[in-house]
Amino acid sequence: xxxxxxxxxxxxxxxxxxxxxxxxxxxxxxxxxxxxxxxxxxxxxxxxxxxxxxxxxxxxxxxxxxxxxxxxxxxxxxxxxxxxxxxxxxxxxxxxxxxxxxxxxxxxxxxxxxxxxxxxxxxxxxxxxxxxxxxxxxxxxxxxxxxxxxxxxxxxxxxxxxxxxxxxxxxxxxxxxxxxxxxxxxxxxxxxxxxxxxxxxxxxxxxxxxxxxxxxxxxxxxxxxxxxxxxxxxxxxxxxxxxxxxxxxxxxxxxxxxxxxxxxxxxxxxxxxxxxxxxxxxxxxxxxxxxxxxxxxxxxxxxxxxxxxxxxxxxxxxxxxxxxxxxxxxxxxxxxxxxxxxxxxxxxxxxxxxxxxxxxxxxxxxxxxxxxxxxxxxxxxxxxxxxxxxxxxxxxxxxxxxxxxxxxxxxxxxxxxxxxxxxxxxxxxxxxxxxxxxxxxxxxxxxxxxxxxxxxxxxxxxxxxxxxxxxxxxxxxxxxxxxxxxxxxxxxxxxxxxxxxxxxxxxxxxxxxxxxxxxxxxxxxxxxxxxxxxxxxxxxxxxxxxxxxxxxxxxxxxxxxxxxxxxxxxxxxxxxxxxxxxxxxxxxxxxxxxxxxxxxxxxxxxxxxxxxxxxxxxxxxxxxxxxxxxxxxxxxxxxxxxxxxxxxxxxxxxxxxxxxxxxxxxxxxxxxxxxxxxxxxxxxxxxxxxxxxxxxxxxxxxxxxxxxxxxxxxxxxxxxxxxxxxxxxxxxx
Numbered sequence: 001x002x003x004x005x006x007x008x009x010x011x012x013x014x015x016x017x018x019x020x021x022x023x024x025x026x027x028x029x030x031x032x033x034x035x036x037x038x039x040x041x042x043x044x045x046x047x048x049x050x051x052x053x054x055x056x057x058x059x060x061x062x063x064x065x066x067x068x069x070x071x072x073x074x075x076x077x078x079x080x081x082x083x084x085x086x087x088x089x090x091x092x093x094x095x096x097x098x099x100x101x102x103x104x105x106x107x108x109x110x111x112x113x114x115x116x117x118x119x120x121x122x123x124x125x126x127x128x129x130x131x132x133x134x135x136x137x138x139x140x141x142x143x144x145x146x147x148x149x150x151x152x153x154x155x156x157x158x159x160x161x162x163x164x165x166x167x168x169x170x171x172x173x174x175x176x177x178x179x180x181x182x183x184x185x186x187x188x189x190x191x192x193x194x195x196x197x198x199x200x201x202x203x204x205x206x207x208x209x210x211x212x213x214x215x216x217x218x219x220x221x222x223x224x225x226x227x228x229x230x231x232x233x234x235x236x237x238x239x240x241x242x243x244x245x246x247x248x249x250x251x252x253x254x255x256x257x258x259x260x261x262x263x264x265x266x267x268x269x270x271x272x273x274x275x276x277x278x279x280x281x282x283x284x285x286x287x288x289x290x291x292x293x294x295x296x297x298x299x300x301x302x303x304x305x306x307x308x309x310x311x312x313x314x315x316x317x318x319x320x321x322x323x324x325x326x327x328x329x330x331x332x333x334x335x336x337x338x339x340x341x342x343x344x345x346x347x348x349x350x351x352x353x354x355x356x357x358x359x360x361x362x363x364x365x366x367x368x369x370x371x372x373x374x375x376x377x378x379x380x381x382x383x384x385x386x387x388x389x390x391x392x393x394x395x396x397x398x399x400x401x402x403x404x405x406x407x408x409x410x411x412x413x414x415x416x417x418x419x420x421x422x423x424x425x426x427x428x429x430x431x432x433x434x435x436x437x438x439x440x441x442x443x444x445x446x447x448x449x450x451x452x453x454x455x456x457x458x459x460x461x462x463x464x465x466x467x468x469x470x471x472x473x474x475x476x477x478x479x480x481x482x483x484x485x486x487x488x489x490x491x492x493x494x495x496x497x498x499x500x501x502x503x504x505x506x507x508x509x510x511x512x513x514x515x516x517x518x519x520x521x522x523x524x525x526x527x528x529x530x531x532x533x534x535x536x537x538x539x540x541x542x543x544x545x546x547x548x549x550x551x552x553x554x555x556x557x558x559x560x561x562x563x564x565x566x567x568x569x570x571x572x573x574x575x576x577x578x579x580x581x582x583x584x585x586x587x588x589x590x591x592x593x594x595x596x597x598x599x600x601x602x603x604x605x606x607x608x609x610x611x612x613x614x615x616x617x618x619x620x621x622x623x624x625x626x627x628x629x630x631x632x633x634x635x636x637x638x639x640x641x642x643x644x645x646x647x648x649x650x651x652x653x654x655x656x657x658x659x660x661x662x663x664x665x666x667x668x669x670x671x672x673x674x675x676x677x678x679x680x681x682x683x684x685x686x687x688x689x690x691x692x693x694x695x696x697x698x699x700x701x702x703x704x705x706x707x708x709x710x711x712x713x714x715x716x717x718x719x720x721x722x723x724x725x726x727x728x729x730x731x732x733x
Contacts, residue, residue, distance in 0.1 A: 037077040041096035043212050043241050046070040046089050064212070068219050068248050071241055073212035079632070082538055085478030086509035092240070092497055093478040099214055099235040101140065101170045101207045101326050112187065113287045114177075114306035118331055119379040120189045123338045124182070126381060130190030130337035135228040136221035137178065137330070138214065139171030140207075142197035143315035147184035148176055153197035154224075156216040163199040168206055169315035171197065173322050174232045176313030178330035186312045186319050189334025192341075196226060211239045218245045222252060227340060227349070230333040231258040231279075232326035234271025237475065237499035243276055250278045255349035257282060257333050259325035261296040270298035280353060283371060284308060284328040289363055291371040295325055301373040303360055305331035332356070332377050342382070476503040476536065483512070487519040487557075495524060498533050503545070505536040518558040525556050542579060543634070545598040552585030559584065563644060575611055576601050576647035583642055593640045599627070600634040601647050609649060613637035616644040623653060 039061070050070045053063045061075040073096060076084065085093040115121055123129070134151070142153060143166045153163035166172045179195045180188035200217040201209040214233065221229050222245070229249060246256055257280040261271030274281035275298070284295040284307025291297070292308050307328030314320040339352050347355070360375035368374050477498045481488035488506065498504045506518060518537065520528070528535070528548050537544040537560055544560060559582040581599070583590050601613055613627035613635045626645075627637020635647055 037079060039075050040078050040081065041073070041075050041210060041212065042081060042084075043094045043096055043215070043239070044072045044074065044084060045091045045094075045241055045244075046072070047091050049089065051089070064216060066215065066219050066245075068222055069241070069244055071215070073215065081478060082505075082507060083509075085505065085507040085538075086480055086512075088480070088511075090480055092480075092494070094239060094241065094497065095476065096210045096212045097235050097237060097239065099209050099211055099233050101168075101201075101233050101324075112311070114310055114331065115187060115189060117287065117289065117306055118189070118335060118377055120331075120335065120338070122381055123335075123342075123379045126342075128338045128342050129182075129192030130179070130334060131192035131341055132194070133190075133228065133337040133340045134194040134196065134224075134226040135178065135190075135230060135333055135337055136196045136198050136217075136224065136226040137171065137175045137230045137232075137333075138198040138200055138217040138221065139174055139232060140168040140201035141166030141171045141199040141203065142175050143169070143172040143313070143317070145172060145176065145180075145313045145315075145317060147181045147186065147313055148179060148188070149181070149195070150175075150197050151194040153199070154217075154220045155199040156213055156220070157199065157202060161199070161203050163197045165199070165203045166315045167203040168201065169320070170207065170232070170322070170326065171199065171201070172315045173310075173312040173320070174230070174326055174330050177310055177327055178230065178334045180313055184313070189331055190337040193334070193337045196221070196224065209233075211235055211242055215239075215242050215245055218242065218249060222249045222254065225252075226254060228333050228336055229254055229256045230330055231256070231273060232329045234259055234261045234274060236269070236271065237502065238272050238275070238497075240477075240493070240497035242273055246273055246276060246278055250349070253349050255336055255353060256280065257329055257336065259329045260298060260301050262324050263294045263296060268296070270296045270300045275300050280332060280356075281373065282325055282329045282332050282377075283373060284323070284325045285363070285372070285376060289361070289376055291364070292323070295328075295371070297370045299370055301370060303332050303356060303374060303377045304328070304363065304372040305377050307331075335377055335379055338379060475499060475501070476505045478505040478507050478538075481506050481508075481518065483515060484519070486515065487517050488512070488515050489519050490524060495527055495531075495533065498531075500531045500533075503534045503536055505538050508537075508539045510540055516559060516561045520551075520556040520558070522553075522555045525551050525554065529553075541577060541602050543598075543600040544581060545600075546583070547595040547597065549595050550583065550593040550597065552583075552590060554586040557582075557584040557587070573652040574646045574648055575606070575609075576603060578644055578646040580644045581642045589642075591641055591643070593642075596638040596640045597642075599637050599639070599645055600631075601645070602634045603647055604633060606630060606635045606647060611635060611647050611649050614646060614648050615639055615641070618643065623648065625650070 041062075048070055050065050050072055053065060053072075056063060056074070057076075057080070059077055059080070063072055063074045065072050081093055081095075084090060141155070141161075142148075142150060142163055144164050155161055155163040155165075175195060175197060176184075176186055176188055178188050179191050179193050180186050182191050198217040198220055200213040201207070202213075214231070218229065249256055256273070256278065258274040259271065260274045260281040260283050262284075269275075270281060273279050277300075281298070281300045281302045283297075283301045283304045284292040285304045286292055286308035287306070289304075291304070295307065305328035307325055308323050309321045310323065310327040311319060311321055312327070336352055336356060339355060340347070343352070356377060357374040359378060359380040360373070361378050362375040363369075363372040477494075479490075479494050479497070481490060481494075483489070488508070490504075490506070494504065508515060518535075527533070528551055532548045534548055535546045535558065537546070537558060539560070542560070544558075546558065559580070561580045561582070562577050563580040583593070599613065603611065605611070607630040610628075612625045614623040615626045615637070616622075617624045626639045627635055629636040637645070
């Protein structure tokens with residue numbers, strides 16, 4: 001029995017030892033470290049074919065592929081974003097941003113004033129309720145309220161979170177404003193429509209979801225072939241993938257209507273997707289046709305609709321009041337459906353949109369303005385509707401009174417009844433969630449090593465190494481540039497994909513190693529400056545972040561060339577490639593700039609060896625230390641100049657490094673001599689020299705990682721020790 005156990009144990013130990021040599025310990029350790037890396041949600045836009053999900057890296061999670069566009073949404077390690085963006089088939093990578101519903105709270109108004117204000121009851125009198133027109137409401141979900149009927153629905157979360165689940169109540173309320181039954185105390189504008197509920201907000205998460213979820217919802221509505229898409233949600237920064245999906249919808253004849261957003265938390269710019277020209281942007285007014293005080297004011301506003309304390313359906317089965325441009329939007333969708341029914345298909349979505357503009361009641365300043373757009377949306381009877389610019393019914397002039405103030409009280413749920421309680425207080429709904437900023441990584445504040453180079457460069461900031469590195473990832477769009485001869489170039493779409501005050505990351509992989517400059521046209525420079533877009537040059541070993549203000553007027557060139565040091569005596573002491581960074585304006589180099597630029601050099605051992613980032617000072621002809629901040633495997637430094645940069649050990653500039661090199665070289669020669677002496681008796685000296693060199697190289701390249709031989713030896717010793725313990729330490733009798 002023990003003989004077979006010993007045989008089995010020997011085979012097991014031999015297999016373990018072989019496995020140790022085949023799978024290096026560094027690989028195992030690297031996998032262990034990467035498992036704790038921060039995961040981020042991204043949207044990947046491909047040039048043509050979307051790869052099979054099974055072919056992607058196993059660490060990529062939550063992968064969703066679209067059909068109408070070559071797009072995948074996924075959750076990946078943060079470090080993978082740069083690698084993904086450099087792949088040939090990838091057009092761009094954007095971070096999936098948060099989207100919120102567009103809703104605020106106000107006091108209860110008298111019953112049904114909103115329908116009366118837009119004259120929807122006049123349409124009913126003429127027999128138009130939106131019958132035969134299909135509308136998709138993309139929202140938080142839809143409670144199966146007895147006062148509303150859905151033709152169907154869809155949840156991007158599947159059966160585990162169906163479209164009939166609405167823990168927030170926002171989607172139920174919006175859908176009710178659009179299509180609640182004529183017999184309901186909270187009657188909808190177009191109760192006859194074919195209503196589809198599209199759930200893109202996860203249950204239990206309130207007013208928060210992601211842009212990629214909205215993308216999924218739009219795709220479903222497009223494939224379903226609806227006539228109108230209602231989006232009572234918004235996000236602050238443009239998303240080019242959603243924009244492309246909306247253009248697909250519009251090209252297919254779908255009318256897209258969205259809330260322009262509410263002023264809150266310092267945000268005073270119109271939300272997307274309402275800001276896109278292809279979308280009807282809806283602002284909010286109160287019962288007096290006065291712009292709500294928190295309704296977004298923008299030149300993009302197209303139509304205004306009731307949005308202050310609108311009585312509607314509740315996800316409890318009763319009724320409640322809610323306010324915001326979220327509530328204004330379904331009023332426009334409902335009237336658009338009524339007009340589509342009335343036209344009997346003779347008018348396109350674009351023509352319906354034009355008619356809504358022409359028949360709107362002009363409010364505020366004459367003509368289109370920032371608060372009301374073309375005016376209050378309204379139904380004009382067939383006899384009075386002329387389909388021309390002179391069909392406006394009036395102009396109320398300037399605002400006559402201030403809009404009502406927001407009520408911070410709590411809104412009460414009301415049971416189903418035929419008479420609403422006009423004196424009930426407005427419920428304090430969940431506030432829109434703010435975008436959670438990624439945690440900033442703190443800089444290591446190590447003492448400066450002795451013997452560091454002089455800091456005579458007048459542009460150096462002595463405190464920059466102690467600052468926290470700015471995480472620009474959430475506002476960055478990563479693209480792989482086009483190549484024109486030996487220059488990388490940007491397309492207009494590349495710049496359009498970036499939000500104002502955002503970052504365009506231009507990604508170069510190893511296959512583009514010979515591309516050492518980015519050419520920018522005069523128009524592109526102008527747009528970069530006007531929209532305050534920073535450029536990030538991202539190579540596998542370096543990154544260079546350039547603020548918009550550092551670009552001069554005219555055409556420009558961004559150069560990043562590998563070079564030799566200006567100090568021949570120290571060219572062998574650099575611990576990285578040396579790069580010469582240049583910014584040219586109209587082919588003329590510029591050296592000093594208004595703002596600091598951030599340089600990152602990737603080095604696995606920089607922090608361990610206490611290396612620093614240096615800049616060659618052409619005036620003093622000395623290396624000046626500009627950074628000792630270590631972050632995500634990179635040395636980071638900031639300086640308001642271009643020039644030659646590289647990574648060095650501080651000892652390289654006080655003679656210590658030279659002495660260490662001489663001492664090491666002497667030891668190596670002695671070791672080789674000793675090996676030569678024993679070579680005749682112990683085998684080929686060439687083989688031993690190669691083994692010695694390989695061992696030395698392995699230690700120098702990864703001195704902080706145990707070699708496979710050491711790990712294997714430890715495993716064997718432990719295994720034998722365990723074996724002796726198991727067998728009682730006794731030999732076979």
